[in-house]
Ligand SMILES: Nc1ncnc2c1ncn2[C@@H]1O[C@H](COP(=O)(O)OP(=O)(O)O)[C@@H](O)[C@H]1O
């Protein structure tokens with residue numbers, strides 16, 4: 522029974538058709554200019570592309586093509602091309618089960634030497650090997666095959682800035698999107714505008730010339746209301762007050778899956794006070810064990826810095842460094858350079874946020890760290 526309840530909370534979701542429609546409208550009004558949507562991690566960007574934007578595109582008569590550029594770090598164009606090739610494959614196979622079955626029968630027949638329409642279709646020239654040309658050709662061919670505008674969704678686009686030839690790559694992406702603007706629209710998402718902005722600026726023009734940069738808005742009260750409703754279904758009308766949920770959602774950086782986890786737990790324990798639910802969540806032995814294991818992999822100085830950041834102390838400040846010096850295993854107040862290097866490592870590990878002044882990425886870990894002895 523509790524398991525079933527948990528699953529119902531997992532199914533709580535919010536559709537955002539108006540937001541999707543507004544993005545598509547923007548794209549249509551400025552061909553060749555992608556949208557770049559930025560929001561911190563786990564706010565719901567990927568979910569939105571998949572659940573809202575892609576269906577809205579289909580409705581509009583566009584073909585959505587999704588590529589996660591993070592998956593092939595260092596080779597983002599390969600990831601894009603791969604996604605386009607898959608879409609091209611799909612487009613060349615007759616749609617639906619019937620089509621597939623027919624095709625299988627046809628190829629079996631061909632084993633007996635029957636003459637086939639398929640075999641008579643003119644063979645396509647091979648795709649160019651060079652990724653930039655391949656990208657251009659794929660856009661053209663896919664568009665030709667489906668006869669619809671493409672919507673290229675490039676998730677985690679800051680990966681464009683990662684590779685060795687990042688500048689050249691961004692340049693050709695930009696050139697192709699411009700040249701093929703009648704055939705393809707593009708949406709980029711990212712969790713850190715900094716890297717991407719720097720990269721695109723280095724290709725000759727600031728990012729806002731290349732893409733329209735927008736902050737992707739987090740979910741609002743509609744998500745809280747949906748959670749409330751689910752809670753009320755389980756608890757015969759009893760539900761957590763909206764104010765408390767709102768405050769907690771804010772504290773959790775508007776990350777829906779995190780709030781859902783706490784509310785699930787509140788439901789299991791019959792608690793309606795969000796703050797109390799959060800405290801229980803933080804005290805959960807399993808969670809604590811996980812955070813401790815994570816922190817134990819760090820060096821003493823890094824651990825101390827993570828705690829300082831969680832407490833909202835400026836990590837490079839004189840006072841903070843003196844405090845850090847008192848941590849066992851650190852020895853003496855570390856230099857600014859040393860703290861900088863440690864911050865960099867913590868960002869690389871994903872423990873601290875990359876853009877702006879550093880924060881602990883995971884709000885639970887942040888709260889747990891803030892509530893214990895530093896170091
Ligand atoms: N509209 C939504 N309704 C319900 N849950 C959502 C919604 N958007 C995101 N989530 C939850 O948040 C999680 C993280 O979202 P995700 O799209 O992966 O974030 P991002 O791509 O910004 O890092 C999802 O796995 C899902 O559980």
Ligand SMILES: [Mg+2]
Pocket residue numbers: 563566567568676
């Ligand atoms: Mg994502």
